[in-house]
Amino acid sequence: METLHNVILAGAFLAALGGALALFLAIASKRLYVFEDPRINEVEEMLPHSNCGACGTAGCRNFAEQVVDGKLEPARCTVNQPEQNLSIAEFLGITLGDVEKRVARLACAGGSHVAKIRAEYVGHSTCRSAAIAGGGGKACAWGCLGIGDCAEVCDFDAIFMDRHGLPQVIAEQCTACGDCVDICPKQLFSLQPVSRKLWLACRNEA
Ligand code: SF4
Numbered sequence: 001m002e003t004l005h006n007v008i009l010a011g012a013f014l015a016a017l018g019g020a021l022a023l024f025l026a027i028a029s030k031r032l033y034v035f036e037d038p039r040i041n042e043v044e045e046m047l048p049h050s051n052c053g054a055c056g057t058a059g060c061r062n063f064a065e066q067v068v069d070g071k072l073e074p075a076r077c078t079v080n081q082p083e084q085n086l087s088i089a090e091f092l093g094i095t096l097g098d099v100e101k102r103v104a105r106l107a108c109a110g111g112s113h114v115a116k117i118r119a120e121y122v123g124h125s126t127c128r129s130a131a132i133a134g135g136g137g138k139a140c141a142w143g144c145l146g147i148g149d150c151a152e153v154c155d156f157d158a159i160f161m162d163r164h165g166l167p168q169v170i171a172e173q174c175t176a177c178g179d180c181v182d183i184c185p186k187q188l189f190s191l192q193p194v195s196r197k198l199w200l201a202c203r204n205e206a
């Protein structure tokens, strides 16, 4: 009899505890609720989801938040189709903006057909390794090492290595994500407006 009484008591206690916790969670969820503009999801859906950072934000979601917030204009995403950016502007009732596309440009013209070679590099096949191992084999200390870390890192297939071992950028495919800029141990890439057709193809600082 006493056992049955204890079981009923324990059950009642657990039920009361469960009720109190449920009430606490309900109040907490109301108090801690943070409103998120549902248009952010809609705008994010209209973005390319490449999360490349070309717009200068942490990724497509962050870009969508800033566009909805009025801090950035849709045209800032240079990876998206222009019609898609226009759809975003119309959806939000804001101006499209006008941002010139940027592309990666290489500051080296010293391919294997013209560059002097002082040693043959036979180590791990990356530009970063070659740069550490005495700066690679080229006589020019500023020149492209030609192993293609930049082409490897480009998620948009916008770089190919030409027959002289120099990277070539396909401007139409470049999204200006900056990955090649970051990875090149010789700092040979920079992002420039696509309309700029002249640039110094050399970083020699001697
Ligand atoms: S540009 Fe830089 S990363 Fe690309 S092949 Fe030349 S040295 Fe290597």
Ligand code: SF4
Residues within 6 Å of the ligand: 103, 104, 153, 154, 155, 156, 157, 158, 159, 169, 173, 174, 175, 176, 177, 178, 179, 180, 181
């Ligand atoms: S890695 Fe360089 S070439 Fe490729 S998309 Fe990014 S900026 Fe353009």
